[in-house]
Amino acid sequence: MWKDNLRGIYYIALKDMKTYYLKPPAVSWGIVFPVAWILAFYLRSPQDFEKLLPGLIAMTVLFSTTAAEAVVINLELRLGSLERLLLAPISLPAVLLGKALGGVIFGLIMTGLVTSSSILLFRPQVNMLYLALILLPSLLVFSSLGALLCVMVKEVFEAQTLLNFPRFLMIFLCGVVYPISAMPVGLMHLAYLLPLTYTVDGLNYALGINGNINIVVDIILLTAFIPIFIFPAAKLLAKRFA
Amino acid sequence: MxxxxxxxxxxxxxxxxxxxxxxxxxxxxxxxxxxxxxxxxxxxxxxxxxxxxxxxxxxxxxxxxxxxxxxxxxxxxxxxxxxxxxxxxxxxxxxxxxxxxxxxxxxxxxxxxxxxxxxxxxxxxxxxxxxxxxxxxxxxxxxxxxxxxxxxxxxxxxxxxxxxxxxxxxxxxxxxxxxxxxxxxxxxxxxxxxxxxxxxxxxxxxxxxxxxxxxxxxxxxxxxKQRVKAEHACEVRFAPMPTEVMELEGLESVYRVERSGAGFRLYGESMPDIVQAVFTYASQKGLEIVFISTTSPTLEDAFVQLTGIAPEVMLVEKGVK
Missing domain, CATH: 3.40.50.300 (P-loop containing nucleotide triphosphate hydrolases)
Known part of the structure; x- marks a missing residue:
């Protein structure tokens, strides 16, 4: 059965790449928005841009993965084609993992482009192992978060709207816009509940900037967020078709 | 298995x-x-x-x-x-x-x-x-x-x-x-x-x-179809055509008569009995039977009788009609 599931996950992700990656909502929220944001930060203060890189890469991970999830899940929910996948001889969690993998690959392409061009342009000190160990669970976490929120609604625009709440909350509290250490205690606690905080912290280590937590803790906590999002997403999807 | x-x-x-x-x-x-x-x-x-x-x-x-x-x-x-x-x-x-x-x-x-x-x-x-x-x-x-x-x-x-x-x-x-x-x-x-x-x-x-x-x-x-309480229909045209439907309604085994195009449709429970009655009537009145056709209960009749729902209702509900 695990072979059936692995096959399903792979082909669902592959089909989603072919089918949805150039859909307008994926392009606007997953590509245009992060690029515009990065340009805005660069034009505002080119001299400090290097320090902002971890936050901007983290934001690219967040927006690209979640935008892709909204497309690969909600377009199919609306058109009824998600049902086809649930009728195939694979388990429901495997269907959802296939969908999450679609978001991971889209995020990986976008983040890879942003990260590699930033490294080429600004030549920061990069620890490639740390970078990979932080980016991989981060892509999975935000893709899973996207899947969780997207299965709650039907339309793509509803999903994008719903996703904006955690997206912007995390952007403002992850330490990029305002240092976590300077936040009021309540917000500080909230910041440590959000996965983007650990992505930014881990990327700080990976790009030669001192982080506040610990790279190992960042990796462990990010990994722990994956089941926290993906299991409820599978339950919600099952309930949706019950 | x-x-x-x-x-x-x-x-x-x-x-x-x-x-x-x-x-x-x-x-x-x-x-x-x-x-x-x-x-x-x-x-x-x-x-x-x-x-x-x-x-x-x-x-x-x-x-x-x-x-x-x-x-x-x-x-x-x-x-x-x-x-x-x-x-x-x-x-x-x-x-x-x-x-x-x-x-x-x-x-x-x-x-x-x-x-x-x-x-x-x-x-x-x-x-x-x-x-x-x-x-x-x-x-x-x-x-x-x-x-x-x-x-x-x-x-x-x-x-x-x-x-x-x-x-x-x-x-x-x-x-x-x-x-x-x-x-x-x-x-x-x-x-x-x-x-x-x-x-x-x-x-x-x-x-x-x-x-x-x-x-x-x-x-x-x-x-x-056989479960349906039988309502057989017989369509018939005579020459010359009788003017009064009532005469046909009086036939044994026929419990309803309708005008149908140029002829009549006669309903009853037993097809052989209806056909027999039609031939007896024609012979007694000196009429020629120029057309006769019979219909038996369909699945549609069975469905209607079993559910009480007209088949057209299903098609309309489905947006087919």
Whole structure:
């Protein structure tokens, strides 16, 4: 059965790449928005841009993965084609993992482009192992978060709207816009509940900037967020078709 | 594994919140038969198919499909059946061929067979010329055909067809029915829901009539017709034509007479008795019978009598008329 599931996950992700990656909502929220944001930060203060890189890469991970999830899940929910996948001889969690993998690959392409061009342009000190160990669970976490929120609604625009709440909350509290250490205690606690905080912290280590937590803790906590999002997403999807 | 039945449903029940959609339904579908599920909108046909195919969990009851328990062996069961949902839901952005290849990938058709199998099905459904056309650009009939082809990609032993001919024109509907028969001849068990009574009568070995979530009868089309309290009709034209309908109404065995075109339609319980009465009447009055035809109860009559629902109501509900 695990072979059936692995096959399903792979082909669902592959089909989603072919089918949805150039859909307008994926392009606007997953590509245009992060690029515009990065340009805005660069034009505002080119001299400090290097320090902002971890936050901007983290934001690219967040927006690209979640935008892709909204497309690969909600377009199919609306058109009824998600049902086809649930009728195939694979388990429901495997269907959802296939969908999450679609978001991971889209995020990986976008983040890879942003990260590699930033490294080429600004030549920061990069620890490639740390970078990979932080980016991989981060892509999975935000893709899973996207899947969780997207299965709650039907339309793509509803999903994008719903996703904006955690997206912007995390952007403002992850330490990029305002240092976590300077936040009021309540917000500080909230910041440590959000996965983007650990992505930014881990990327700080990976790009030669001192982080506040610990790279190992960042990796462990990010990994722990994956089941926290993906299991409820599978339950919600099952309930949706019950 | 039971070799006799393709589907066994035992006390199948489904609630949506407080609403009872399917109420303790029991039936078996034998391997190799075409089994029809008839009923008006909201009778529970699609809900039943969704439970049988593992898409929806029953609130109570047990299901075995191809010998597998749907609760615990769903993945194994799914390998043996295909489902054609009511709406054609393949991927608009993929070509006809890519849609079939994707279905083959999901169902584990070996890599070297996928393309060949897809092309065979495209040919069977007359879509080979459209293999590179995107699904979104195909006509309604072609979309329907391709959706059925996708359900057959893994050579299933059982196929669920939910309203397969809805929205198809006469030619496409007819060729689809031929295909269903052909599949059945090759040994595929067919579970069919339809609003078209004629279609069910033409295709099905047995029919279950569902009303308000309960099966009210399961039988062969012929037996269902025989269950109907007989109302036979005889259409007749005389020369010269009698002017008074009342004379015919007085005939023994005839309990109703209607004008029908240039003649009369006489209703009664026994066809031989009606025909006998017509000939006796003509002979007594010195009339020549220039036309006579008889009609027996149809599946439609059986359906109406068993459910109390006019067949037109189902078609209107479905947006067909």
């Amino acid at each position: 039971d070799k006799t039945f393709a589907i066994e449903a035992l006390n199948l029940t489904k609630y949506y919140g407080e609403t009872l959609a399917v109420d303790q339904v029991n039936f078996e579908v034998r391997r190799g038969e075409i089994f029809g599920f008839l009923g008006p909108n909201g009778a529970g046909k699609t809900t039943t198919i969704r439970m049988l195919s593992g898409l929806s969990q029953p609130s109570a009851g047990a299901i075995r499909v191809l010998g597998y328990d749907i609760g615990s062996e769903i993945v194994e069961a799914k390998k043996g059946f295909g489902v054609v949902p009511e709406y054609s839901n393949l991927y608009g952005e993929l070509t006809a061929q890519d849609n079939l290849i994707f279905a083959a990938q999901l169902y584990g058709v070996p890599r070297q067979q996928r393309k060949r199998r897809a092309e065979e099905l495209l040919e069977t459904f007359g879509l080979l010329e459209k293999k590179d056309a995107h699904f979104a650009t195909l006509s309604k009939g072609m979309k329907r055909s391709l959706t059925i082809a996708a359900a057959l990609i893994h050579n299933p032993q059982l196929i669920f067809l939910d309203e397969p001919t809805v929205a198809l024109d006469v030619v496409n509907a007819r060729s689809l029915r031929s295909l269903v028969r052909e599949l059945n001849r090759r040994g595929v068990t067919v579970f069919l829901t339809t609003h078209y009574l004629e279609e069910a009568a033409m295709l099905c070995d047995r029919i279950a009539i569902l009303l308000q979530g309960r099966i009210i009868v399961i039988d062969t089309p012929d037996n269902l």
